[in-house]
Amino acid sequence: MAKVTFIGLGNMGSPMASNLLKAGHELTVFDLSASAVETLVAQGAKTAADVNAAAQGAACVITMLPAGQHVEAVYLGEQGLLQSLPEGTLVIDCSTTAPETARKVAEAAAALRLRFLDAPVSGGVGGATAGTLTFICGGEAEVFEAAEPVLKGMGAKLFHAGPHGAGQVAKICNNMMLAILMTGTCEALALGVKNGLDPAVLSEIIKQSSGGNWALNVYNPWPGVMDGVPASRDYQGGFLVDLMAKDLGLAMDNANRNHAPVPMGSLARNLYEVHAHQGHGKLDFSSIQKLFVD
Amino acid sequence: MAKVTFIGLGNMGSPMASNLLKAGHELTVFDLSASAVETLVAQGAKTAADVNAAAQGAACVITMLPAGQHVEAVYLGEQGLLQSLPEGTLVIDCSTTAPETARKVAEAAAALRLRFLDAPVSGGVGGATAGTLTFICGGEAEVFEAAEPVLKGMGAKLFHAGPHGAGQVAKICNNMMLAILMTGTCEALALGVKNGLDPAVLSEIIKQSSGGNWALNVYNPWPGVMDGVPASRDYQGGFLVDLMAKDLGLAMDNANRNHAPVPMGSLARNLYEVHAHQGHGKLDFSSIQKLFVD
């Protein structure tokens, strides 16, 4: 087992770090929140006074931060983390950022002979806690292989999407697709119910037919159809509307730079922004169902 | 095995009738196309001079017609088929129509003590040929059960969606969802490819993640990613753009009557109409991919 440093102990990072401990890694953590650090220390992690100190001696450094600006702030610059790491260190950023951010950090890492991987995750807090996250990685194949043992401590599926930034691109495409199918599922169910159909029966039919999709399989948005999903607890918990809006913002930004037409994704993005404007930013993203019922 | 009459031997109806013969039913067929009738007669079916004669003596009558207007023309009116059938006959319409059409025929059937079921199918010509269609049925539970032995000769999955018209409603909702996820999948793949990703790798990642859906599972729209699908044979065959546009028209009409918001479905409908206007009406519906690539 490797010496690993984990930076960023938010809703996702904390359970991910916890699982690394359970997997037997020697773990040092850092976060600006003292209580988040304490919780991990109580589980057996070490800590340090700052990011650079926390990374001292690590064979692998992992970051899980809110957005690209935080990733750049931690890694780059004269006092940045990359500068303080010895050649060959494995550096894995699990944050969701623009592909450009990943490529920028990767370039700086390459100049210092560090081995960088962009490795955003899919699966939410539930997956982070259960250790069943999906990691979607961009970088060199040998670095992806080198990262596997550590990533497997936190996740169930590992994908190598392509070169640097490809992990972020694939994540963006997936989450845009997710927003599209969730919004579509919500309006299809609402249309059926307006016609008098039972949402559970209709869900089952579409799930097993050509309209089948992930939302109907495991994350039904209609209250009461499926146990244990946010829709059945007033859309509390889960993957927040604000975070979906953030990810759709990355998708729109990417489509914009590439002159790519994404009409369905754009419409989903706008509906999520309307939904957030109406005060639902802290609900689970399946609450977009509310737009389609009285 | 029952005495069955099958009316409407088009691309879907012919293989469906054929499978009823294979299942051992005593079959009489009717269609305006003499060659379509001949093919079935060569396989062992009987035929007759007109619809009403063909239905004489049948325990079960099945129709598979292009649109609601044909269904009304065959069943209703003073010379209509319903009038000529003895009480208790099982009458199954497998055409895709507006729910209102199904309810109208059902009402006329009930007045004559016939047992009617709306039973539109999902699965396309491939499913019709393989006998693996999905039947989505609306009507009374006991009529649904009575129809099962016959429907199983043509399909693999049978759903009881609810009362009369519910089969059509569920079919409409499913196909609207299908149009949404197909269009969304096409634009997500195109966005990834614009970023340099391999469409097969990206498809695999999304398929196994939260963007997973039927198109990625069995009907990938990107040429060359999946064998045996329309995308890999220049979008020939399959489920035509014109037919998807027809089904989306039924969905829009239904949403309109019910004042239901269906923004994603409406956008998909409009993109399919643009696509059809540009001369692609006779391609498979996964050819909507073309809208998103140069």
Next chain:
Amino acid sequence: MAKVTFIGLGNMGSPMASNLLKAGHELTVFDLSASAVETLVAQGAKTAADVNAAAQGAACVITMLPAGQHVEAVYLGEQGLLQSLPEGTLVIDCSTTAPETARKVAEAAAALRLRFLDAPVSGGVGGATAGTLTFICGGEAEVFEAAEPVLKGMGAKLFHAGPHGAGQVAKICNNMMLAILMTGTCEALALGVKNGLDPAVLSEIIKQSSGGNWALNVYNPWPGVMDGVPASRDYQGGFLVDLMAKDLGLAMDNANRNHAPVPMGSLARNLYEVHAHQGHGKLDFSSIQKLFVD
């Protein structure tokens, strides 16, 4: 001045009838609401026991009814109004209906040698009261000319859009365009305000530039920018969201029948339905502004 019968004394019909009286026409009115009838009688109109009696002896019959179903109910059928009118009577329907309804009534009228015109209006209750409505007419040119003297008593602009039904088609196209430009104006203003611009300054700039449109000219949707418009009185009065949704329903139905792509109109329709679902159906249609602000 002609003997005119006016049927349908709602929010629009009452002031229209009132203006006919002021113009010096000999007027008989009918409505199911006794109080609406009384108001007009107090102004000098006659009334009668039913529609057919009210139309007796009229040179011109005008209807202003909520929807196509009412128009068909009044005019068609064995007891219908058309049957009771003498040859040559001028029959003008000012209701907004599907073009198919107009063509159906026109055909029945032609068979009875009546002179029919579909003549939906634009201008709202304000225009009806001020006598400044726009009439958009479909029918034969000579019937249009014959109707001019009567229509001028109620409106300022008369258009001959084409043959029977063309008045309804042009009305539908105009109102779809209106929904598009109103929604677009609302989101453009909201975007500017999010950037710190003054909505009045921004409105003035766009109004005088290439984004100029009717809403910015006379019906600004941002509260406080323009005096005397619904936006400056909490969106009370004006043209109700529910009525815009009805007209957009006619547009969608027409686009559906004609396989016409109308992506912007469809999106506007869906946003209006969402807005209505959220309890704003009785506000003025410029209240769609609310969708774009916190």
Next chain:
Amino acid sequence: MAKVTFIGLGNMGSPMASNLLKAGHELTVFDLSASAVETLVAQGAKTAADVNAAAQGAACVITMLPAGQHVEAVYLGEQGLLQSLPEGTLVIDCSTTAPETARKVAEAAAALRLRFLDAPVSGGVGGATAGTLTFICGGEAEVFEAAEPVLKGMGAKLFHAGPHGAGQVAKICNNMMLAILMTGTCEALALGVKNGLDPAVLSEIIKQSSGGNWALNVYNPWPGVMDGVPASRDYQGGFLVDLMAKDLGLAMDNANRNHAPVPMGSLARNLYEVHAHQGHGKLDFSSIQKLFVD
């Protein structure tokens, strides 16, 4: 008349510079294209070896460049133009850029006590040639006033939208609105024509009714309805689809940063990108009409 330096002699810049000469200004020009420079020199302008030399001694410097990156390259940096100008120089950027670019240049200018204005234009090559451009300005009121005499040599309308960047914001909002109303007008006309209406008659009706807008007033997109517009010369010339797509990209980027819902603008943006993908990038933007006809 002032000593003015004009940098950027493209399709817009050349006629703008030409009009400054006609207005009597002492003009020095610079562009990388020797032939563009020569044309202006032949009209009486001076030139110089590089940007900084061209600006020497100018009371007012004007730039008209393709995009924000060129603006930053010319003005900023150690060798940038701002560094070479004496305090108090009036600096006007007429390029269309992100508001952030304008604010960044404005900040650098303020630090050097220069007087900066962002002043993007509306009116196209036609307006630039005729000297009837609209200038939409952001910056301090006194700088706006100081710029008036020079801007009036090139345009007919001057607007002060607000502080630095506000000119760009208002331009973005206007052009988004323009894309929305042009696309909407195209689909409304196509819908009417599908119903058999005459596009000229329908245009006239909507223009004078509540659907009235700039496109119907002066830039009708249906071929043959209006003389002298791009639609009547196969959509040649005018404001290119690629440029509209660029401006919509700025609008989307701005909406993204501000979490502003812009569903209609986003849809227009995506339809323009589809249209450009289909090979129409070099046609006038009113050619979006083609998406809606067979």
